[in-house]
Amino acid sequence: MPAPIRLRELIRTIRTARTQAEEREMIQKECAAIRSSFREEDNTYRCRNVAKLLYMHMLGYPAHFGQLECLKLIASQKFTDKRIGYLGAMLLLDERQDVHLLMTNCIKNDLNHSTQYVQGLALCTLGCMGSSEMCRDLAGEVEKLLKTSNSYLRKKAALCAVHVIRKVPELMEMFLPATKNLLSEKNHGVLHTSVVLLTEMCERSPDMLAHFRKLVPQLVRILKNLIMSGYSPEHDVSGISDPFLQVRILRLLRILGKSDDDSSEAMNDILAQVATNTETSKNVGNAILYETVLTIMDIKSESGLRVLAINILGRFLLNNDKNIRYVALTSLLKTVQTDHNAVQRHRSTIVDCLKDLDVSIKRRAMELSFALVNGNNIRGMMKELLYFLDSCDPEFKADCASGVFLAAEKYAPSKRWHIDTIMRVLTTAGSYVRDDSVPNLIQLITNSVEMHAYTVQRLYKALLDDISQQPLVQVASWCIGEYGDLLVSGQCEEEEPIQVTEDEVLDVLEGLLVSNLSTPVTRGYALTAIMKLSTRFSSVNRIKKVVSIYGSSIDVELQQRAVEYNALFKKYDHMRPALLERMPIMEKTATNGPTEIVQTNGETEPSVVEAKHPPPVTQPANQANDLLDLLGGNDVVPVIQTTMPTKPASAGGELLDLLGDLSLSGIPPMTAYSKNGLKIDFTFERANPNPNIAVITIHASNSTEADMTDFVFQAAVPKTFQLQLLSPSSNVVPALNQGTVTQVIRVLNLQKQQLRMRIKLTYTHKGSPVQDLAEVNNFPPQSWHAHPSLGLIG
Amino acid sequence: MALCLSLIPDSRQHVHRFTTNCLLRCMQFMLLFSRQGKLRLQKWYVPLSDKEKKKITRELVQTVLARKPKMCSFLEWRDLKIVYKRYASLYFCCAIEDQDNELITLEIIHRYVELLDKYFGSVCELDIIFNFEKAYFILDEFVLGGEAQETSKKNVLKAIEQADLLQEVRH
Numbered sequence: 001m002p003a004p005i006r007l008r009e010l011i012r013t014i015r016t017a018r019t020q021a022e023e024r025e026m027i028q029k030e031c032a033a034i035r036s037s038f039r040e041e042d043n044t045y046r047c048r049n050v051a052k053l054l055y056m057h058m059l060g061y062p063a064h065f066g067q068l069e070c071l072k073l074i075a076s077q078k079f080t081d082k083r084i085g086y087l088g089a090m091l092l093l094d095e096r097q098d099v100h101l102l103m104t105n106c107i108k109n110d111l112n113h114s115t116q117y118v119q120g121l122a123l124c125t126l127g128c129m130g131s132s133e134m135c136r137d138l139a140g141e142v143e144k145l146l147k148t149s150n151s152y153l154r155k156k157a158a159l160c161a162v163h164v165i166r167k168v169p170e171l172m173e174m175f176l177p178a179t180k181n182l183l184s185e186k187n188h189g190v191l192h193t194s195v196v197l198l199t200e201m202c203e204r205s206p207d208m209l210a211h212f213r214k215l216v217p218q219l220v221r222i223l224k225n226l227i228m229s230g231y232s233p234e235h236d237v238s239g240i241s242d243p244f245l246q247v248r249i250l251r252l253l254r255i256l257g258k259s260d261d262d263s264s265e266a267m268n269d270i271l272a273q274v275a276t277n278t279e280t281s282k283n284v285g286n287a288i289l290y291e292t293v294l295t296i297m298d299i300k301s302e303s304g305l306r307v308l309a310i311n312i313l314g315r316f317l318l319n320n321d322k323n324i325r326y327v328a329l330t331s332l333l334k335t336v337q338t339d340h341n342a343v344q345r346h347r348s349t350i351v352d353c354l355k356d357l358d359v360s361i362k363r364r365a366m367e368l369s370f371a372l373v374n375g376n377n378i379r380g381m382m383k384e385l386l387y388f389l390d391s392c393d394p395e396f397k398a399d400c401a402s403g404v405f406l407a408a409e410k411y412a413p414s415k416r417w418h419i420d421t422i423m424r425v426l427t428t429a430g431s432y433v434r435d436d437s438v439p440n441l442i443q444l445i446t447n448s449v450e451m452h453a454y455t456v457q458r459l460y461k462a463l464l465d466d467i468s469q470q471p472l473v474q475v476a477s478w479c480i481g482e483y484g485d486l487l488v489s490g491q492c493e494e495e496e497p498i499q500v501t502e503d504e505v506l507d508v509l510e511g512l513l514v515s516n517l518s519t520p521v522t523r524g525y526a527l528t529a530i531m532k533l534s535t536r537f538s539s540v541n542r543i544k545k546v547v548s549i550y551g552s553s554i555d556v557e558l559q560q561r562a563v564e565y566n567a568l569f570k571k572y573d574h575m576r577p578a579l580l581e582r583m584p585i586m587e588k589t590a591t592n593g594p595t596e597i598v599q600t601n602g603e604t605e606p607s608v609v610e611a612k613h614p615p616p617v618t619q620p621a622n623q624a625n626d627l628l629d630l631l632g633g634n635d636v637v638p639v640i641q642t643t644m645p646t647k648p649a650s651a652g653g654e655l656l657d658l659l660g661d662l663s664l665s666g667i668p669p670m671t672a673y674s675k676n677g678l679k680i681d682f683t684f685e686r687a688n689p690n691p692n693i694a695v696i697t698i699h700a701s702n703s704t705e706a707d708m709t710d711f712v713f714q715a716a717v718p719k720t721f722q723l724q725l726l727s728p729s730s731n732v733v734p735a736l737n738q739g740t741v742t743q744v745i746r747v748l749n750l751q752k753q754q755l756r757m758r759i760k761l762t763y764t765h766k767g768s769p770v771q772d773l774a775e776v777n778n779f780p781p782q783s784w785h786a787h788p789s790l791g792l793i794g
Numbered sequence: 795m796a797l798c799l800s801l802i803p804d805s806r807q808h809v810h811r812f813t814t815n816c817l818l819r820c821m822q823f824m825l826l827f828s829r830q831g832k833l834r835l836q837k838w839y840v841p842l843s844d845k846e847k848k849k850i851t852r853e854l855v856q857t858v859l860a861r862k863p864k865m866c867s868f869l870e871w872r873d874l875k876i877v878y879k880r881y882a883s884l885y886f887c888c889a890i891e892d893q894d895n896e897l898i899t900l901e902i903i904h905r906y907v908e909l910l911d912k913y914f915g916s917v918c919e920l921d922i923i924f925n926f927e928k929a930y931f932i933l934d935e936f937v938l939g940g941e942a943q944e945t946s947k948k949n950v951l952k953a954i955e956q957a958d959l960l961q962e963v964r965h
Contacts, residue, residue, distance in 0.1 A: 131841075358864070
C-alpha cells in the first residue's frame with residue numbers, strides 16, 4: 001500500500017482541475033483512498049489524511065467521516081497529531097455533532113499536559129466551541145489555569161472562562177476569586193483578556209458590576225500609563241501603545257461608569273486626556289477616539305466633556321476616510337436625541353454627506369438629517385432632502401418620502417409650502433410613497449380649505465403629465481372629485497388659473513379608468529370621483545353613462561360601486577346631492593387621523609401594531625360616517641345610526657347602509673351595559689385593510705331625568721389584545737335619551753381570540769358621583785373573526 | 795514594512811436568519827476569500843450547521859464582492875455588522891456585534907495580516923492556500939473565542955515558532 005499523497009501535492013493536483021466535474025472526480029478518488037486508510041487504522045498517516053480532508057472540506061465537500069479520526073488524533077501523543085486533530089475538531093466537531101462530547105476527556109487531559117502548547121490547544125478549542133455540558137465538566141480546570149502564573153496559559157484561560165460564562169451563566173460565580181489580581185499583571189495579553197473577562201461579568205450581573213466598580217481607579221491608572229509611557233516596540237501601533245488594550249479598557253470603563261456618578265467622575269480626566277491627546281492621522285488613533293466618544297456619551301459625564309465628544313464626531317465627519325465618516329454618522333444618530341443642540345452645529349456637514357457615494361453613509365446621513373429638522377431650518381433642510389429624494393436610489397425613496405411628509409407636517413411654515421412640498425414628493429417619488437400616505441394627504445388637503453383650488457389645479461396638471469404613479473393619481477382623483485367645480489370655474493388665487501372644461505376633466509378621469517397603469521384601487525378612486533362630479537358638474541348624463549358601463553365590470557369592487565351609484569341615480573336620486581356633498585374638515589383624532597409622529601431619530605416607519613393607522617385605503621368609508629354626522633348629528637338617534645359603521649369598509653356599501661339595508665352589514669350591534677338608566681351599545685366595523693383590528697363605537701344613552709355629567713368611559717382587555725380609546729364626543733350624557741355620547745375603541749386582536757372587555761364607568765348624577773365596573777362578554781363571534789364564515793376557532 | 799500580497803489568479807460561487815445566542819462577542823466569524831469568491835479560511839465562533847455556514851458564506855461573499863472600491867469597509871448585514879478589507883487578491887471579512895468597535899476590528903484584521911506576513915515572509919494568497927493549516931494556527935494564537943488574546947506581535951510569533959519546533963513530522 002503506497003503512502004498516501006502529501007497534503008501539498010493534493011492541493012497542487014486539485015488546482016490543476018479545469019472544470020468542476022474534474023475537481024469532483026479527483027476529490028472522490030482521494031476521499032476513497034482516505035476512507036480505506038482510515039479503515040485500516042493507520043496511525044502514521046492519519047494526520048496527513050485528516051489535513052487533506054480539511055482542505056477538501058474548505059472547498060465545500062463533505063468530511064463528516066473524518067470526525068472520529070479527529071478524536072483519535074487529539075488522543076495521540078504526538079504534537080503534530082494533536083495540532084491537526086484540534087483544528088479538525090474546531091472545523092468539523094461543533095456542538096451540534098453527536099460525537100462532540102467525546103472530546104471532553106481528551107481536552108481534560110490536555111488541559112493538564114506538561115507542555116504548555118498542548119494546554120494551549122485544549123484551551124483554544126474549549127474556548128472557541130465547547131458545548132454547555134463540556135463547559136460544565138471542565139470549568140474547574142479552566143478556573144485552575146486562570147490562577148496560574150504562566151501568562152501564556154493565563155490569558156487563554158481568561159478567554160476560555162468568558163466562553164464558559166456565555167454558555168453556562170450560572171458558573172460565573174466560581175471565577176470570581178480568580179479575578180482578584182488579574183489587573184496587577186504586567187503582561188498585556190493577560191491584561192487584555194482579563195479586561196474582556198471582567199467586562200463579560202459586569203455586563204451579565206448587576207452584582208458583579210457593583211463589585212467591580214472599585215477597579216475604576218486601577219483601570220484609569222493602566223490607561224494613563226499606556227498613554228504617557230514612551231515608545232514600547234512590542235505593543236506599538238503607529239505611535240500608539242497597545243490600542244487594543246486601550247479600547248477594551250475604555251469599554252469596561254463605559255460599563256462601570258454608566259449610571260454611577262462617582263465612577264463617572266473618577267474617569268472624567270482620563271477621558272478628556274485621551275480625547276485630546278490621541279493622534280488622529282491614522283485609523284488606529286481614531287479607533288480609540290471613537291471608543292472614547294462612545295464612553296463619554298454613555299456615562300454621566302459633565303457637559304464640557306460631552307461637547308468635546310460631539311466635536312470629535314464633527315471632525316470625523318470631515319475626515320477623508322469614509323470609514324471614519326460612517327462611524328461618526330452612526331454615533332451622531334445615537335446621540336441626536338440627548339445632545340440635540342450640539343449635533344445641530346454639524347448640520348451642514350451632515351447634509352453634505354447626503355451626496356456621498358457610499359450607500360451606508362447616505363442612509364445614515366438621511367436619517368440624521370430628518371432628526372435634525374426643526375422649525376428654524378425646515379425650508380433649507382427640505383430643499384436638500386427633496387434634492388436627495390430626486391436623485392437617490394430606489395431603496396431610499398420610500399423612507400425619504402415618509403420622512404419628508406412627517407417633517408412637513410410638523411414644521412411646515414405655511415399651508416402653501418406644505419402643499420407644494422407634497423406635490424413635489426408625489427411627482428418625483430410618487431410610486432414609492434407608502435400606502436398610508438394617501439389618506440394622510442387627503443386629510444391634509446381637506447383641512448387646508450383656502451388651498452383647495454390651488455391644490456386641485458396643481459394635481460390636475462400633474463395628472464396630465466403622468467398617470468403612472470398610483471399614490472399621486474389616487475390623491476389627484478380624490479381632489480378632482482371633491483373640488484372639480486373649483487377647477488373648471490378657474491378660481492385659483494395662488495397661481496394663474498388654468499382653463500379647463502368639464503369634459504376635459506371627465507376625459508382625464510375616464511382615462512384613468514381604462515388605463516393599464518391604474519391599479520384596481522386607483523380605478524375605484526376614479527369612479528367615485530366621477531360620481532361626485534355629478535353634483536358639481538352639469539354633464540350628468542355623461543357621468544350616468546360611465547357609471548352604468550362599469551356596472552358590468554369584471555372587477556367586482558368596481559362593479560359594486562357602479563351598481564350602487566346607479567341606484568343613486570335612480571331610486572335614491574333625491575339623496576344624491578346630500579350624499580355627495582363636500583367633505584368637512586376631518587378632526588385629527590378621528591379614526592382616519594394621521595399616523596402618530598414617531599420619534600425623531602430618523603426612523604420613519606410607524607410601528608406595525610399601531611392601532612392608530614388610518615383604516616381604509618378607500619376613502620368613501622369615512623365619507624359615510626361624516627355624511628351621517630351632517631345628516632343627523634348627535635341630536636337625532638335614528639335607527640340609521642346604529643347601522644353606521646357595521647360593514648367592513650368597502651366603498652359603496654356604506655351608502656346603502658344608510659338606506660337601512662342591514663343584511664349587508666357583517667356584525668350586529670349589541671348592548672354592552674344597561675343599568676340605572678345608563679345604556680351603552682356597541683356597534684362594530686372592521687378596520688380595512690387590517691382585519692385584525694375591530695373598531696367599536698360605544699353609544700351611551702341616559703333614560704333618567706337628570707343629565708349624567710363628567711361621564712368617563714374606560715375599558716380594559718386581556719393581555720393578548722391591544723386597545724386604543726379615542727376621544728369621546730362629549731362627557732355629558734343628556735337626560736331622557738336626548739342624545740348619546742359616542743366614543744371609538746380600536747381593538748387589535750392578533751390571536752383571534754374571543755373578545756372580552758372590562759369596562760369602568762364614572763359620572764356624576766344628581767350631584768353624586770357614580771362608579772361602576774362591568775364585564776362585557778357577549779361580543780358576537782363575528783367581532784373577532786376575520787371572516788364570518790369561519791367556525792369558532794378554539 | 796510593506797506588505798506584499800501578490801496577485802495569483804484563480805477560478806468561483808443565500809437567506810438565513812442569523813441566530814445569535816444573544817451572547818456578546820467581539821467576533822462571530824471570520825472569512826477569507828479570493829476575488830473569485832473561493833473560500834481560503836473560515837473561522838466560526840458561533841455554532842451553526844454546515845448548511846447554514848455555507849448559506850451565510852455564499853451570501854456574504856456575493857455581497858462583499860459586489861461592493862465598489864470607493865465604498866466604506868462596513869456594511870450592515872442581517873443583524874450583524876460586517877467589517878471587511880481587501881489585501882491584494884484576498885478579502886478579509888469579519889462579522890461583529892452591534893456594539894463592537896468597527897475601527898478597532900479593522901486593526902485586528904490588519905494585525906492578522908501582519909502576522910501572516912511576518913511568518914511567511916511577504917505573504918501572498920498562494921501561501922495561505924498551500925499552508926491553510928498554518929494560517930489557522932496563527933489565527934488561533936492571536937484570537938480565541940472571537941476576542942484578541944495577545945496584543946504583542948512578537949509574542950504571537952514566538953509561540954507559533956515554538957509550537958512548530960514541537961512538530962515531529964513535516965507533511
